[in-house]
Amino acid sequence: MENIFRKKIITSIIFIGFLFLFSIFNGYSMYTKFKEVFKDKDINLSNLDQVSKLVESTANENVYGRYRFIDGYGYLQKVMDKNEENNFEVIKDKNGFMHYTFIAYQPNPVYEIVTRTQAFKEGLVNKNTKFIYLMTPDKYIRGYSELSTGIPYNYANETADNFLDLLSKKDVDNIDLRQNLTESGIPLDDLFFKTDHHWKIExxxxxxxxxxxxxxxxxxxxLDSNGFYTNKENYNFIQYKDSYIGSMGRKTGVYYDGADDFTLIYPKFKTAFSYYSKTGDQEAKLEGRFEEALLTVSPFRTEKGVYSLEADKYSAYLFGNRGIVHVQNKDNPNGPKVLFIKDSLAVPLAAFLSTVCSDVYLVDPRYYKDDIPSYVNGIKDLDFVFMSFSPQDLTEEFFPFYKE
Incomplete structure (x- = not known):
């Protein structure tokens, strides 16, 4: 009995010692990060809510050894052959692809967001501007993706079907890029990243x-009458093997589902672009070739590791999600002017489309807080306005305009 008691005492001392040492390292790490984050921030009563959220997110993202804990937990889930993590926040299908999901029993209601989309079309001042809803694909591919028993399905594709059907009845043009996806010749297991919700650049x-x-x-x-700009032979395809951990992989760790290959695609031919973006008070301006003005190489050169946001290679195109973006193709001044109201799936698509346009504009409702219809109507001579939110983003959060 005395030996058992002694072992418990020793175990407790070791555990408390570990917590003490961890607290020291974690406290130093937090202090350094908070100094960096709040170095130029003005803190006052008017922004306390934003500051408290920043404190919480900074603390959560910078726990000392955070990704070692995540890796360890993910490895245990894999050993136990579990197809979900963190109370079904991330699930894995039978082909090994991770998905975001939630418990649902039927498609989401779409009438309100259809009404707002129709109002957006009717609110365009320039009646020569063509309005199109552009539906990008969902990672759950019908006929290929399959979930294990007990794993919840979010009905995202069915929601998208209902949404597009009602748009058509309201006389709103739409293009469904899901329809032809399996005819691409790309293997079905190469259409999307395993560790991320985005489609692959190919x-x-x-x-x-x-x-x-x-x-x-x-x-x-x-557009591209001789097929030059859409010909893959005229582009560089540079593959980075096992180099990409997407947003879901950052939650589960690399041992749970491995790492993805990432292919960077950019023109071989001569190009000349200008780039402007603004998110809040932050502005950026660049000029040069496609790979100089519309790509950032920092995710491929960072030494902060594959888990850091700086290593997010998908965000290399147009520098990721920004409030507003304006891309100008100086080699095609007479091309069409197009605008995307979009989520992240449309970003690399807009970058490639810029090769056959004169101007491409993007606005993201999550990062642009002013009135979006006013911004769009302030741009002269737009040929197309594309609204493009993927099936899982068909929620009122992404349609913050024309609310009744």
């Missing part, structure tokens, strides 16, 4: 060609 490039074809056929455009 998939985006193929859909860029499909979008050009649809605009030419259905809207009498004359």
């Amino acid at each position: 998939t985006v490039f193929w859909e860029f060609g499909q979008l050009v074809n649809i605009l030419n056929k259905d809207y009498n455009m004359n």
Whole structure:
């Protein structure tokens, strides 16, 4: 009995010692990070709510050894052959692809967001501007993706079907990029990243060609008449093997589902672009070739590790999500002017589309807090306005305009 008691005492001392040492290292790490984050921040009563959220997010993201704990937990989940993590926040299908999901029993209601979309179309001042809803694909591919028994399905594709059907009844043009996805010739297990919710850049490039074809056929455009800009032979395809951990992989750790290959695609031919973005008070301006003005190489050169946001290679295109973006193609001043109201799936697609346009604008409702219809109507001579939110983003959060 005395030996058992002694072992418990020793174990307790070791545990308390570990907590003490961890607290010291964690406190130093937090102090350094908080100094960096709040170095130029003005803290006052008017922004206390934002400051408290920043404190919470900074603390959560910078726990000492955070990703070692995540890796360890993810490895245990894999050993136990579990297909979900963190109370079904991330699930894994039978093909090994991770998904965001939630418990649902039917598709989400869409009438309100259809009404707002129709109002947006009708609110365009320039009646020559063509309004199109552009539906990007969902990672759950019908006929291929399959969930294990007990794993909840979010009905995102069914929600998208209902949304597009009602848009058509309201006389709102739409293009569904899900329809032709399996005809791309790309293996089904290479269409999307395993560790991220985004489509792979090869998939985006193929859909860029499909979008050009649809605009030419259905809207009498004359984009890329000789097929030069949509020809993959005219682009560099640089593959980085096992180099990418997406947003879901950062939650589960690399041992749970491995790492993805990432292919960077950019033109071989001569290009000349200007880039402008603004998010809040932060502005950026660049000029040069496609790879100089519309790409950032920092995710490929960072030494902060694959888990850091700085290593998010998908955000290399157009520097990721920004409040507003304006891309100007100096080699094609007479091309069409297009605008995307979008989520993150549309970003690399817009970058590729810029090769056949004169101007491409983007606005993201999550990062642009002013009135979006006013911003759009303030741009002269737009040929197309594309509204593009993926099936899982068909929620009122992404349609913050024309609320009744």
